[in-house]
Amino acid sequence: MRLSTLLTTALLTGTFLAGCAKKPQQPLAARKAAPDFVLKDAAGKQVHLSDYRGKVVLLDFWATWCGPCRIEIPWFTQMEQQKKDKGFAVLGVSMDDDGWKAVNPFVAEMKINYRVLLGNDDVAKNYGGLDALPTTFLIDRDGKIAAVHVGLASRKDFEESVDDLLSAPAGGSGKISLPAFVFGGR
Amino acid sequence: MRLFSVRRAGIAVLAAAPLLLAQPGDRLTVGKPEPVTGKRNASVQVKLPMTVQKGFHVNSNKPREEYLIPLKLTWTSTGALQAGAIDYPPPEVQKFEFAEMPLSIYSGSFDVVAHFKVAPNASAGPGAASGKLRYQACNDRACFAPKTLDVTVVYQIE
Numbered sequence: 208m209r210l211s212t213l214l215t216t217a218l219l220t221g222t223f224l225a226g227c228a229k230k231p232q233q234p235l236a237a238r239k240a241a242p243d244f245v246l247k248d249a250a251g252k253q254v255h256l257s258d259y260r261g262k263v264v265l266l267d268f269w270a271t272w273c274g275p276c277r278i279e280i281p282w283f284t285q286m287e288q289q290k291k292d293k294g295f296a297v298l299g300v301s302m303d304d305d306g307w308k309a310v311n312p313f314v315a316e317m318k319i320n321y322r323v324l325l326g327n328d329d330v331a332k333n334y335g336g337l338d339a340l341p342t343t344f345l346i347d348r349d350g351k352i353a354a355v356h357v358g359l360a361s362r363k364d365f366e367e368s369v370d371d372l373l374s375a376p377a378g379g380s381g382k383i384s385l386p387a388f389v390f391g392g393r
Numbered sequence: 394m395r396l397f398s399v400r401r402a403g404i405a406v407l408a409a410a411p412l413l414l415a416q417p418g419d420r421l422t423v424g425k426p427e428p429v430t431g432k433r434n435a436s437v438q439v440k441l442p443m444t445v446q447k448g449f450h451v452n453s454n455k456p457r458e459e460y461l462i463p464l465k466l467t468w469t470s471t472g473a474l475q476a477g478a479i480d481y482p483p484p485e486v487q488k489f490e491f492a493e494m495p496l497s498i499y500s501g502s503f504d505v506v507a508h509f510k511v512a513p514n515a516s517a518g519p520g521a522a523s524g525k526l527r528y529q530a531c532n533d534r535a536c537f538a539p540k541t542l543d544v545t546v547v548y549q550i551e
Contacts, residue, residue, distance in 0.1 A: 270536070270538070271460055272460055272461060272462050272529060272536065272539065273531075273535075273536040274458070274460075274461070274489065274491040274492050274496075274531060274536060275490075275491040275531075275534055275535055275536060276536070277460075277491070278490075278491050302538065304539075313460075338418065338537060338538070339535035339536070339537055340535060340536050340537070340538075341535065342535075357535060358532075358534035358535035359490065359491055359534040359535065
């Protein structure tokens with residue numbers, strides 16, 4: 208199943224986070240692998256999503272011109288600080304056409320403490336088009352998409368969903384996974 | 394300033410009809426404008442009727458937050474027309490959950506008016522002016538990538 212189909216299905220069945228109401232995560236058996244990507248961070252270092260296998264990842268697609276993104280980013284900054292030692296990581300992928308020229312001042316202004324990458328059309332396509340921002344994927348320790356949120360959600364929903372995923376052991380979806388350090392995860 | 398009207402029999406010297414290309418997924422579309430008229434040296438105006446999809450808004454030409462991308466019409470080629478001022482309508486001021494302060498936006502239907510002057514040495518015959526309309530749309534929970542629509546004003550100088 209293509210990710211765009213998955214997103215559409217999620218939209219129709221309400222199995223992703225939206226608005227203030229807490230929505231269920233995808234059941235284990237229904238979870239699809241998050242498409243791997245390689246993108247550069249501000250230092251020019253290549254980052255693979257698969258580097259984070261073994262961690263719960265909050266993958267946030269955003270842009271500097273997106274007002275709702277500016278609401279969520281401080282939440283994610285705090286979550287990174289509070290949960291990074293529990294096997295959690297936030298990855299922010301900017302979809303700004305103006306690149307680092309636009310993104311770097313924003314990262315400094317918002318005091319973002321997690322890794323920020325620059326997105327591209329290929330990644331957008333693999334993640335269902337990313338027509339609306341913010342679009343946030345919660346990825347379990349096995350690298351599978353547990354929940355998708357399109358648009359501004361509530362902090363409580365993110366917190367609870369991440370905590371749920373952190374409490375689940377790796378390999379919960381029946382797939383053998385190795386600790387993050389084996390893959391160079393941070 | 395409107396000097397002539399094509400509806401006035403026999404004296405029309407210029408008719409401009411903007412053609413704007415909408416793409417699938419556009420939250421803003423530009424409708425067929427009413428005919429405008431003029432002659433050499435005349436000041437003419439083109440009214441561009443715009444409609445924002447229900448439930449969405451676009452930033453006004455002067456958004457209140459620096460990070461927001463304004464609605465902006467620019468001409469890249471005007472042919473026998475000389476580009477003048479562009480009048481944007483008064484914006485709505487609306488509060489959204491995602492912004493601390495009320496924002497300056499457009500929603501629903503509104504007109505942007507572009508002013509031109511017909512060049513004094515304009516040759517008789519057809520022509521076209523081309524431009525770009527850049528906008529960025531949001532709803533109350535999400536924003537959508539900035540888009541640029543092609544704008545073409547077709548005119549006839551007789």
